Amino acid sequence: MVGVSILAAAVLAQIPVTPDSADGSDGRIYLWVALGVGVLALVAALMLARSVIASDTGTPEMRAISDAIREGAEAFLRRQYKTIGAIALALAVVVFFGYKLSPRTEPFASKTVISFLVGAVCSGLAGFTGMYCSIRANIRTASAARTSLNKALQMALRGGAVTGLVVVALSLLGVGSLFLFFGGLEHPEAVPYQLVGFGFGASLVALFAQLGGGIYTKAADVGADLVGKVEAGIPEDDPRNPAVIADLVGDNVGDCAGRGADIFESTAAENVGAMILGAALFPVFGVKGILFPLIVLAINLIASIVGVFVVSTREDEDPMDALNKGFYVTSALALAGFAGAVYTMLNGPLVKPLWLLACGVVGLITSFLFVWITEYYTESRYRPVQSIATASLTGPATNIISGLAVGMETPAMPVVAISAALLLSYYFGVQGLAGVSGISDYAKGIYGTAIATMGMLSCAAYILAMDTFGPITDNAGGIIEMSNQPDAIRERTDKLDSAGNTTKALTKGYAVGSASLAAFLLFSAYLEEIKVIVTAKVAAAGGYMPVGWSFTNINLAQVPVFVGALLGATLTFLFSSLAIKAVGRTAQMVVQDVRNQFKENPGIMAGTSKPDYARCVNIVTGAALKEMVLPGALVVGLPVVVGLIFRHFSASYQANATVYAPGAILPVPAIGGVPVNLAGAEAVAGLLMVGTIAGVLLAMLMNNGGGAWDNAKKYIETGKYGGKKSEAHKAAVVGDTVGDPFKDTAGPSLHVLIKLLATITLVLAPLFV
């Protein structure tokens, strides 16, 4: 990509620049600072992990259960990474030879594949480390719960913090060291385009991790319930159920490893995207604009470490209050750091940094709004959950209807919040850079939305720590339950478990929010990438490149773009359908195996002999991994197919076949005298943008609808409408079961899908022109 970037720089060089920032030398220090903080955060995570692992592990009985969970989870991850590794290697070969095929992309083949593989390995490592720690923290949390609520809370949060810190630090170190390695300090404005493979690798692994883990966790859960509670009539988490360990394993592989990979690729993709936009503004901020996202990540790490350590609770306090205190401390520190970074890095004689800081504040406020809206829709003290509980009185049908109605209502408020955030941060961006000439208002505004996204992500590590807190406390509760500890201890873990359910729901809201706010950042990075490719192509063919030409027009009134949009939206529906069906099929395998075990060994139900937990774990593992391939392949394949087909569409499919060039109009397919057909690139952009819209809405429907069903059941269990065992409770259990694959398989996988679409189109952009 060196050729491309030199050309891009040549084009950009025609724009008047602010003199003090045009070379990279003055920004070198920021890269070293960011990398240094990244290394320190890893060290901090290691120390945290050691202190967690050094803690007491309770009774031998507890250890036996915990060991079974650990073995199952590690076995799943090993096999899952083998499958994902094979897929990633195959894709690496495809990308490599795809790039090699054309003389235009040939020089960038190795760098793209290297960053792809580094991204994939880092993503896998992030997921693995997170789970490694959480499957060890669960038993220590259970053991600490025997002493005090505060000790258990801190143990679980610190176990979660390992994941949060490792994920964000790996993202920072991965992007930062590739930037360094690819010569970022020499050609800072060119290197960001070479990092797109990193985001793609990260989101590819994340999609399969989230999807495979999501299928595993819900298939084990639903299967164990169907055959245990419904058929055999034994309670949840009963040790006689052969699927009970698979169920507890599921919490770890779905929530820990899956969500870790999800947030890893969020920070990775949005970082690379923001660096590309920073490169487009190189004349204004120099290398500092490119390194700004890395510094925000560094601030994020420091703020989150402090946040984790201020959390403590009293015995009679709601643990959620303590966790929120940590969140507010983290936010305040992050905001202060963010302000400092904006004033030192995004400054200049013609820049008004206050406006740019306002963009970041918009992002931070948006993350708060998303958290509050998610709370409103999923907590039992508000109308939505209560309406589902009331509807349960008239049976499962009305429970389901009412839950779906709540689910379909949920996107409205967040969409208004996101719309306001986009419009405001765009406006603030334009205002902040109003004095800078030679850059279009559009580029300024889009950079504003990128800063807002950075602002929203500036607490990511703490949020992730809170999220991983969920499965740790859930497992701790299960261990306490299965090892028959006294009630007082169980009360403590129940309190923590309930807080964990809330944090899990909030994190999903946060993940969707960041995905939708980041949408523009990622679209724009794709448009920038296409622009650089076209510039290179025209120059290579000896054509003249119109000054100021940009690729910023995705015309939905063109049939190929509309068809791409239609296919993108449909993709999200079909993907959800496949994911949900995969859960159903895998759950059937669990049911079958448990039935077989009961038949082969009657001693299990009698309590005289132990069931074969490992066999059940094995079966779910194999089935979940097989089932994740088809939906995953669909997401990877569709944009490629659309791009490759539509690139052959004639110009007569283009409504307004013109490009911007002051003083001259040039009908596509001739830019600067060179034939360039953008139909493929535009159709893919339509797919990406409308796929994102549909994906965000469906994800909110599923996450919040599922959460509301879950909590409506729990609300009834507190004694409302007849409490447990009432008809209303039975109806609410149906809703909860329907919500499971919604909120833990399809919904979270859709976040990743959105970003995978963005990164795959970034990497394969050269093939679409």
Add this chain to the structure above:
Amino acid sequence: MVGVSILAAAVLAQIPVTPDSADGSDGRIYLWVALGVGVLALVAALMLARSVIASDTGTPEMRAISDAIREGAEAFLRRQYKTIGAIALALAVVVFFGYKLSPRTEPFASKTVISFLVGAVCSGLAGFTGMYCSIRANIRTASAARTSLNKALQMALRGGAVTGLVVVALSLLGVGSLFLFFGGLEHPEAVPYQLVGFGFGASLVALFAQLGGGIYTKAADVGADLVGKVEAGIPEDDPRNPAVIADLVGDNVGDCAGRGADIFESTAAENVGAMILGAALFPVFGVKGILFPLIVLAINLIASIVGVFVVSTREDEDPMDALNKGFYVTSALALAGFAGAVYTMLNGPLVKPLWLLACGVVGLITSFLFVWITEYYTESRYRPVQSIATASLTGPATNIISGLAVGMETPAMPVVAISAALLLSYYFGVQGLAGVSGISDYAKGIYGTAIATMGMLSCAAYILAMDTFGPITDNAGGIIEMSNQPDAIRERTDKLDSAGNTTKALTKGYAVGSASLAAFLLFSAYLEEIKVIVTAKVAAAGGYMPVGWSFTNINLAQVPVFVGALLGATLTFLFSSLAIKAVGRTAQMVVQDVRNQFKENPGIMAGTSKPDYARCVNIVTGAALKEMVLPGALVVGLPVVVGLIFRHFSASYQANATVYAPGAILPVPAIGGVPVNLAGAEAVAGLLMVGTIAGVLLAMLMNNGGGAWDNAKKYIETGKYGGKKSEAHKAAVVGDTVGDPFKDTAGPSLHVLIKLLATITLVLAPLFV
């Protein structure tokens, strides 16, 4: 709008025209032919209605039930039309003064309001007539079933044909006579823009008719079931249930009146849209291109009358085969007529009509594909329904999960079909008009998609007859059941009822298909409208209008357009949520009233005294009408709010603020030296386009998912998986109940919503610039 149209004509006049078609005189005959056929079709419908009404009405017992249904349905329609009339009048005042406010739109105020009111009245009339006949055909069908299957089939289909013919004929006569009245024979190329109010009026009434009727029918159905079957333990259609008549009334007001208004506004909106595109191609086809859609409707009427009269069946035949035979005859005749119309009307020295005919064939094939795909997803012999039935074995939760998975899968195949149809008809349009100069490829291609839409609609009257056949046979079955007729007769009506369920599902598939294929036609009409408005504005301000300027760029990469798109998609989710919740709340009122009646009058359950059917009908009527207002207002209000807010957004929100003008580039907001801000118009276009995509997908999910649940229950009732009263059946009943508001309230209302968005934006376009 005279001013606008003269200006538009002046612009168009600069394009070289084929000499023999530039004046309107030679096309006058086609208008008279179309109007003549419309009048004849009305006469035919009248004769059909009289022959149906003159038939035998069975026993006094049957008449008593039928009278109760008729009274309830007529009472609902009277009150509904009062409510809708008040809303329509209020909107007429808003539109009138909205237009009067600006000197630019002031001259068109009266004509727009007149066509709006004519459209609304015709739509109401179409719904009323259809229902008038079907609530009389039901008892005659029941009575005819006592003689033979063939007599009953013909009675029901002819009763349905009255609706089909009246709806299509009113659409033709309404548009045709307004065209004549507004001086279409003098300024044919200008008048279509003045008819946009007609489509708006039609779809406004259709939305409320479908929504109110849909809420009514499902609230009565669900409420009657909940309180009758579940609480009181009495069978369906038991005369002791005070809600049973309300349930039968619901079939008529939802399926007949609602669907009639839906198809009426489809033909109306698509006609007006196609005429506007015909006006844009005035230089090529003259007045004949503008009148082509009216002639297609006339062909439609003739072909459908023949089709209805060839239908007959033997006692041992599947009635569906007979209905299909009629459909194939209608299609063949329509195709022949269509070919004749293309060769005589869309012809010229430079035109290749074979390509244009191919567009029509694409449309016809698409309608077949949609029917087949709908069959695949909703008939019990295929995998989807069977998978739901199998999932019912493990309880209601797996039934629901599996049904939702099927629903989310359903859009994939239809979307591929629609994509292919759009791309092909666009290509054929470009090829067919390749020899014509001065018209852009884009305009040619879009006209191709318009011809395809006409092709798809060329059997509309027959399809609607088949659809109305559904509620007539459903009611006939209910009357036979409640009046205790012998089993042999009941077998006949069961056969007809089953065919009726299939035709109802197919019509919904057809309605979604036509809505999605017509999307481009309606978008383009909106873009044309904006172009004409801008042209007028620039000319009025004394600016020069760039030759060949067109408004065909809806750039999704602009923040306002993206926000519009996001809001459009969210609107469809929120609307569905509100519609479903309305059903739930209204059903609760039914439950409450039935409980009260049982308490007040213990003789009802003992069978010694009659329940007060009318009181229950009254309560549902009032509640349904109240509930339809909020979702309806949302659909009408959102595009207006978006358009009015974004029209004030500065040009810095526009990515590529350029317009097409050969030889010159003009940044918006200055076109021809006059400031024009298109941000509002573009944001509304984004809302419209992506709202259409999301609406189409959600409608397919709900219609087909609901149909599949329904038929999975029926499949189990045939004795599979334990048959009636088994646990699997109980689970399938839950799925069926959930599917009810999906397939009969939210799903069908979404079709109308899509078109209402298109027509409201057409009418209010002048306010957005």
